Amino acid sequence: MRLESLRIRGLRCLEDVVVPLQPGVSVFAGANGAGKTSILEAAFLLSHARSFRSGAKDALLQRGADALSVFAELRHEDGQVRRLGLGRQGARWEARMDGESVSLSELVGECAVVCFEPGSHALIAGGAEERRRYLDWGVFHVEHEFIGAWRRYQRALKQRNSLLRATSTVPEALFLPWEAELDTTAAVIDHLRALYLATLRPHIEQAMAGLLPELGAVEMKYRRGWADDADLGELLASQRPRDLARGHTTMGSHRADWQIAFEHAPQREHLSRGQEKLTALGCVLAQAALYAERRGEWPIVCLDDLASELDRPHQAAVVEQLRSAGAQVFVTGTEVPEALQAGPAQVFHVEQGSISPLL
Numbered sequence: 001m002r003l004e005s006l007r008i009r010g011l012r013c014l015e016d017v018v019v020p021l022q023p024g025v026s027v028f029a030g031a032n033g034a035g036k037t038s039i040l041e042a043a044f045l046l047s048h049a050r051s052f053r054s055g056a057k058d059a060l061l062q063r064g065a066d067a068l069s070v071f072a073e074l075r076h077e078d079g080q081v082r083r084l085g086l087g088r089q090g091a092r093w094e095a096r097m098d099g100e101s102v103s104l105s106e107l108v109g110e111c112a113v114v115c116f117e118p119g120s121h122a123l124i125a126g127g128a129e130e131r132r133r134y135l136d137w138g139v140f141h142v143e144h145e146f147i148g149a150w151r152r153y154q155r156a157l158k159q160r161n162s163l164l165r166a167t168s169t170v171p172e173a174l175f176l177p178w179e180a181e182l183d184t185t186a187a188v189i190d191h192l193r194a195l196y197l198a199t200l201r202p203h204i205e206q207a208m209a210g211l212l213p214e215l216g217a218v219e220m221k222y223r224r225g226w227a228d229d230a231d232l233g234e235l236l237a238s239q240r241p242r243d244l245a246r247g248h249t250t251m252g253s254h255r256a257d258w259q260i261a262f263e264h265a266p267q268r269e270h271l272s273r274g275q276e277k278l279t280a281l282g283c284v285l286a287q288a289a290l291y292a293e294r295r296g297e298w299p300i301v302c303l304d305d306l307a308s309e310l311d312r313p314h315q316a317a318v319v320e321q322l323r324s325a326g327a328q329v330f331v332t333g334t335e336v337p338e339a340l341q342a343g344p345a346q347v348f349h350v351e352q353g354s355i356s357p358l359l
């Protein structure tokens with residue numbers, strides 16, 4: 001799939017810009033703080049309904065503005081063109097597709113954007129939440145039952161947590177329906193996550209063999225969020241006193257995690273910062289390749305600040321791989337990365353929130 005145009009209003013320093021986009025590689029070059037990452041953020045928003053940068057969603061809204069919006073024309077591999085829109089007015093987010101109001105998940109299901117950026121090493125070195133988000137985005141795009149089970153799980157979790165925090169004693173009977181719901185939906189979520197990781201595995205192995213051959217074979221581990229040999233429903237009942245003391249549910253799908261280890265770097269601490277970044281990049285590329293295999297088209301791939309994140313041979317190898325796969329790729333940098341100068345690319349100059357194409 002590819003974006004044919006992107007219109008961004010009220011997002012950080014981008015007051016109102018229109019970016020006409022071509023297939024293949026587009027480079028956004030400009031000084032620090034010019035607004036390059038914000039362009040990738042806009043594309044990513046259409047596919048995740050959140051930014052890849054940490055911090056409150058409020059920071060996305062241009063200072064002094066009361067609304068932000070991102071519109072795009074998205075062309076699928078089969079020629080179908082969709083008009084996508086995501087806007088925020090006050091605290092309310094609204095998604096549109098071909099002029100009709102749609103749910104955020106419908107919008108996100110239509111458009112796939114993956115991003116490798118300076119914060120991506122958190123996928124390897126950071127907390128479990130980042131890895132769950134990565135996993136769930138992938139599962140959501142290939143397994144249609146996932147979203148329903150995930151929503152039901154989140155609702156039950158919220159209800160159980162509010163009972164756990166109630167100031168007066170709550171009768172056991174009030175816990176039971178939510179615990180039963182958590183048990184049922186966690187089984188679906190766990191099954192789909194494990195299945196997804198198993199399908200992802202060959203793509204991860206292939207990506208890591210290309211990016212980090214010196215680290216040897218890859219091992220992936222998945223923890224579902226409660227003991228392997230236990231029944232979640234029973235655990236929730238037996239551990240209720242502990243959860244009451246802590247004020248939240250301490251086991252379940254919301255505590256799942258997964259990890260990558262290498263033959264020659266069995267622990268995360270054995271990886272250099274650069275190797276962490278390459279591992280994260282491998283995960284992003286593997287997820288994109290699996291998406292392409294399952295959905296018949298590549299997601300849009302954003303590579304933020306490429307030249308400062310990777311050495312030159314890795315920059316060239318990654319862009320060449322994506323180019324030959326036919327993916328649309330957005331790259332940012334203070335200059336056009338040297339590794340990209342050999343092949344065709346559309347180049348934009350970004351300056352204080354304005355974007356102009358360079359010939």
Ligand SMILES: Nc1ncnc2c1ncn2[C@@H]1O[C@H](COP(=O)(O)OP(=O)(O)OP(=O)(O)O)[C@@H](O)[C@H]1O
Nearest residue numbers: 012013032033034035036037038059060061062063
């Ligand atoms: N909510 C906001 N309202 C207005 N301006 C903002 C807001 N949030 C960030 N900015 C500014 O918008 C610009 C956007 O920066 P962005 O991260 O997109 O730049 P960049 O070109 O990627 O920079 P760098 O090369 O330093 O990473 C910065 O100058 C920042 O100070």
